[in-house]
Amino acid sequence: MSDKKKITVSIMDGPFENARTVTALRLIDIAARRGYDITVFAYEGAVSLAFAKQTPHANAVHGRDAAEEDHPLPREWVASLIQTASANGGSLDWINCGLCVDERGMSEAVPGIRRGSPADLWKAADASDGTLTIGTR
Amino acid sequence: MAQYTFIASRDPFESRESEHTMSLAGDLRRSGHEVTVYLVQNAVFGARKSSASSGLAKLAREGVRILADSFSLKERGIDHLRLEAGIEPAELDLVVDHLAEGGRVIWH
Numbered sequence: 001m002s003d004k005k006k007i008t009v010s011i012m013d014g015p016f017e018n019a020r021t022v023t024a025l026r027l028i029d030i031a032a033r034r035g036y037d038i039t040v041f042a043y044e045g046a047v048s049l050a051f052a053k054q055t056p057h058a059n060a061v062h063g064r065d066a067a068e069e070d071h072p073l074p075r076e077w078v079a080s081l082i083q084t085a086s087a088n089g090g091s092l093d094w095i096n097c098g099l100c101v102d103e104r105g106m107s108e109a110v111p112g113i114r115r116g117s118p119a120d121l122w123k124a125a126d127a128s129d130g131t132l133t134i135g136t137r
Numbered sequence: 138m139a140q141y142t143f144i145a146s147r148d149p150f151e152s153r154e155s156e157h158t159m160s161l162a163g164d165l166r167r168s169g170h171e172v173t174v175y176l177v178q179n180a181v182f183g184a185r186k187s188s189a190s191s192g193l194a195k196l197a198r199e200g201v202r203i204l205a206d207s208f209s210l211k212e213r214g215i216d217h218l219r220l221e222a223g224i225e226p227a228e229l230d231l232v233v234d235h236l237a238e239g240g241r242v243i244w245h
Contacts, residue, residue, distance in 0.1 A: 023146070035236065130237060132242045
């Protein structure tokens, strides 16, 4: 194993549902800023995090249009994390579980996302310094 | 001696899962391992001096490092002066440190 640090994170929660998503993305952001090589294995609802058709919306209750609402979109966070890792000399290999994608019709993802299987998670974990699994409870 | 880091995310007033985390952390510490419990999200409610924090204080006295995510504390308006003795605020970077060092990091 080289000196460069490599970590793997697997996540299960879909977007807009649980604080676990924010914590997971915070962890990935820290590793990305350090220039680590990161593998993310997103399965079940988490394959929706990078769904390309997430759309900002207005908030009629608060009288704000879409621009004023500035609705946060996880797909933008994922794309940003990929850029951050690259800009710091590392990488973020984001793998969406292919079966989970097909079940949910989530095949349109932001650039940089690839399909994979649990075998990819096993390979990434085997090659990593550390692995964290954040399951839905 | 192995390094274990448990990440606890649930409010102890809402779920009894945290008791299992504490029990396992204590057992590992008594077996001679280096153990850290990192409280994040609503689990930091248990870091305040309260009926729920006595178990954490006991673990700290036994040598388990108990840390509370600074961001989660700030989100919930919990000042570090309100924390139970032996519990310290810490940045999430520590979890990434432990992952990169090959520690066993467990989201419990």
